[in-house]
Amino acid sequence: MARHARVLGGVAALLVGLSGCADSSTCAGVEVVSQVGVYVVQEGFGDLAGATYELCTRGECAKGELQQQGISNLTVGLPDDVDPDTAPVRLRVTRAGAAKPFIDDSVDAKLVHQSDGCGGGGYSQALAYTKEDGLLPNVPKAIGKAWVQQRKAEATADPTPTASS
Template sequence: MKRAVGPGVLAIVSAVTVTVTASACGGSESCAGVGVTSQVGVMFLQRGYTDLAGASYELCAGGRCVRDTLEPGDITRLSLRLPDDVGPDLGAVRFRVTPKGGGSPEIDESADVKLTRQSDGCGGGAYSKGLAFTRQGGLTTKVPPVVTAAWRDHLRSLASPSASP
């Protein structure tokens, strides 16, 4: 006896196949790095500078720039998203800070950067790099322990019960 398969059954099988294929890597587990983006980031330790609250910053790399205003605080994390097809050889990253109402930048530094690939766990990934800026060390691809400690303290202050929402 031959059994006929109707169009409704084929539609359900097709929908299940598309769902499995569209899920991360086609498996039952999602990929660890789904959402990984190509970017450069700068941890800016403001110690040693006069009040930079309200100062403007510019972070440029790979023909793209992000411009915004600094928030008050001891340390700030800045990031610039890069195109998904960027490769490891980014070239120069430029970081400028101009005091509020000031005409010329107080900080104007560049560093040559080679990006590091971060896998998404599914055969894809993105290129990125973290940098740091301190008054003493300038713009560097090696994040000094003092910057790591300041960022950790900042995160703890955000998580403390006394932190405002």
């Protein structure tokens, strides 16, 4: 056990040394990554469970499947050396079993630098999609607030019992 503690302590010291940070509290953002995210408001679309999405920008794409929820957060990771200049972001969503997307929208977005507090960071941008307005180059306050409320509700919900409980 003592050996494991020394190894973990050494690894932690190595990471601090590599990051250039001596005080981990000043480097709370070391996990900053370059990415583009889209908050998809599902209201007005009916059941989207099982619909597939494709989110693309700057030559990178992410694909996945939507869950039925109020707001979905879709992200596409970007390389650390991404060009932050304005570029198109494209979102496509296709219902399960359909041949063509029912959402196919794009908007130009400029990335914003997010510092990690240690001299590094990443470039990111948050966008939103609503049935009424399409793909927006920013996140309206009401959508951001609803996302936070949804996450809080998920975090405080009673866990589903399992067979081993």
